[in-house]
Amino acid sequence: MEKLPAQMTVVAISKPGGPEVLVPETRAVPVPGRDQILIRVHAAGVNRPDVAQRSGAYPPPPGASDLPGLEISGEVVALGEGAAKHKLGDRVMSLVAGGGYAQYCIAQDAQAIAVPATLSMPEAGATPETLMTVWHNVFERGGLAPGETLLIHGGSSGIGTMAIQLAKAFGSNVIVTVGSQDKAEACVKLGADRAINYKTADFVAEVKTATSGAGANVILDMVGGDYIERNYEAAAIDGRVVQIAFLGGPKATVNFAKLMVKRLHHTGSTLRPRSNADKAAMVAAIEARVMPLICEGRVKPLMDSTFPLHQACDAHRRMESSEHIGKIVLTV
Template sequence: MEKLPAQMTVVGISKPGGPEVLVPETRSVPKPGPDEILIKVHAAGVNRPDVAQRSGAYPPPPGASDLPGLEVAGEVVALGSGAAKHKIGDKVMSLVAGGGYAQYCIAQDAQAMTVPQALSMTQAGAIPETLMTVWHNVFERGALQPGETLLIHGGSSGIGTMAIQLAKAFGSKVIVTVGSQHKADACLKLGADHAINYKTRDFVAETRKATNDIGANVILDMVGGDYIERNYDAACIDGRVVQIAFLGGPKATVNFAKLMVKRLHHTGSTLRPRSNADKAAMVRAIEANVMPLLREGRIKPLMDSTFPLEKAADAHRRMETSEHIGKIVLTV
């Protein structure tokens, strides 16, 4: 077992602001507590909540690291008391409550998953946050069934590209909205049945056309704003709208009679504040249902770009252009 250094390089948030506030600093290597493991980070995924945290809009939950970073992949180098799922030397990928932008990161033993041989460590770093978000919201909350239609807004995002692959693997039909032909092509190549450029076409009309005027069974929405009422129009009878973000704003004027007439469910969730028990249960479901697909190489994260840890600011700049297709990952 290698001797752990006392100090490590991390990327902290010097003050709320633009990408330039992400600054490398030196900190003590953390020690895992009960039921925790310490991961030597090889790769850390970059996600929209990191951008929100950096700008001051998404504070970490109580007790979590103040460093950004919600998912990592790497090697287990220390175990806290009671950690029995993984052992030192194991290659794992894990959701974390924060602290991913670092050379070492604490994770909950129960939330870490073994990295399948079909994936590189960089790909593994792009998986946990997106996969757990998609699994919980599309399949647990949205209850998507084989043969049903899923409409994904932001189809070319990290979450969108994972949702396309998972929904297709489980036998559903997929429609996505995207902002360019380039993004549409990428989604169709991944397996989406229809890609709608929301800048030039009305997604409600196109979704109804693609479903023989029935509508989508499940809608995964990260936009909110004026999409809320349009989602009600695009959904089928007994449709489920699942909200995972509000990039277009959390407030809207909506005719809620449509909820009653169509018997719609409008739900939503956010992952970070959930209890460790909740997250561990999602991990167990993923290990049972999705891990075989990852091991067989049938599902892989679509990779947009990688940046060294010290260039985290550039990774955020890339995300804020919204030109990325798939996942942005920091390599350590």
């Protein structure tokens, strides 16, 4: 292999604030430790947690890079001791605990996944974080079964567009909420059975109508706030509400009687603080259950836009506009 440079360009958070605080810096190329690999980054996905971290609301976990970026694709250029799953030169995509906005990034060997021929490198960079979030929350925590109905809030987001495809591929019905006609059309094109514009319709009533009064079996919610009580209304008997973010705020006044009457489960999770063993187990399940669908071309990330690494601030502006449909990616 060619000799690695000592230095690399990264995009760092100079101080908590708006998109303009994302600035290019020169740093040392990191060295992989035990069970780690070093990836020359081709693409890095942009996610809401990056925006939260930039604004000062989502500090990286202990030991993680202070750079934003939770998912990458690229080429393996160095192996740490004990790393045996991947070899030098392999094209991989991986969840990372931080550090993705850079020319080189450390990943856990067990969390990296071989990039299939059906994905371009930018598409691969848009896949791991979203795929793991959807797999774990909709299928492992939410237990979505074939024939059941999944309600996705934020259907046109990176997570929403992946959830639509996976739920349909596994034989479930999908209802989404979106904020515009363009987003509604994009979701239906991906396979959603029904798209509800929450600005012009009451999603609770629409979900009841679409399910002949039964309600949604699983609800994937990134809004929180006043959606929490409305989710309890829209949920079916024995429904599962899975919380993955609180764009509408983490506090609400809720009548919890519905939880008992309908025997609901309300759960939630975040990916970043989970142990490496937990993440490796999710990756193994995804490699067995989901990667065949990606290899066949039946599931792939819906791409909104790509920006060069040094324009990360523009990528964040795009995300914060909420006009995007699908994934925003930095190319390196």
